[in-house]
Amino acid sequence: MKLMKRAFYFMPLAVLLMASCSSDEDSDIDEQKPTISLNSGFPQSCEELKRGETYTFRAAAADNLELASYSLNIHHNFDHHTHDDQGSSxxxxxxxxxxxxxxxxxxxxxxxxLTSYEINLVIEIPNDVDTGDYHCAYSVTDVTGWQARTSVDIKIVE
Structure with missing residues (x-):
């Protein structure tokens, strides 16, 4: 009889614990990273940019939940390195x-x-930088920390 009384007192606690451990929490996990599209963006792969000129760098970013940040990285490729996220060479x-x-x-x-965003950055190519091979790398991060990257080969010319 004492055992039944104890079970009776602990049953509401057990029900509460089971309800709080429902599988609904699993549906809140973000399993999709954001996307970056350069389809109508700039620059396209193998684009030549002239020193002293100003360009608008564009890309489309999207996420299923919410975007948090993006970045642009332009750096030389004089050593012919590659990136795992790089499109055509x-x-x-x-x-x-x-x-x-x-x-x-x-x-x-x-x-x-924001679940979508059009990246538009106006950047001047300095007159005195080395000409040659460069990478233009976009990155976007969503609110849960997922990140997507894409990069293209470009050239800076006279």
Whole structure:
């Protein structure tokens, strides 16, 4: 009889614990990383950018829940390295040492609640940077920490 009384007192607690452990929590887990599209963006793979000119770098970012931030990274590829997220490759110039390469690395936060965003960054290619092979790498992060990246080969020319 004492055992039944104890069970009676602990039953509401057991029901409460079981209800709090429902599988609904699993549906709140974000299993999708954001996307970046350069389909109508700039630059496209193998694009030639002239020193001293100003360009608008564009890409479309989207996420199933919410975007948090994005970044743009332009760096030389004089050593012919590649990135795991890189699309098609372009014909490369000869390997060379850098003297004054263009390096652009900026991160940008996004306002809350956006599930899509059009990246538009106006960037001037300095007159005095080394010409040659470069990578243009976009990255986007969602609110849960998932990240997507894509990069294209570009050239800076006279």
């Amino acid at each position: 372009c014909e490369l110039n000869a390997i060379k040492a850098s003297e004054n390469p263009m390096i652009f690395m900026e991160n940008y936060s996004l306002e809350e609640g």
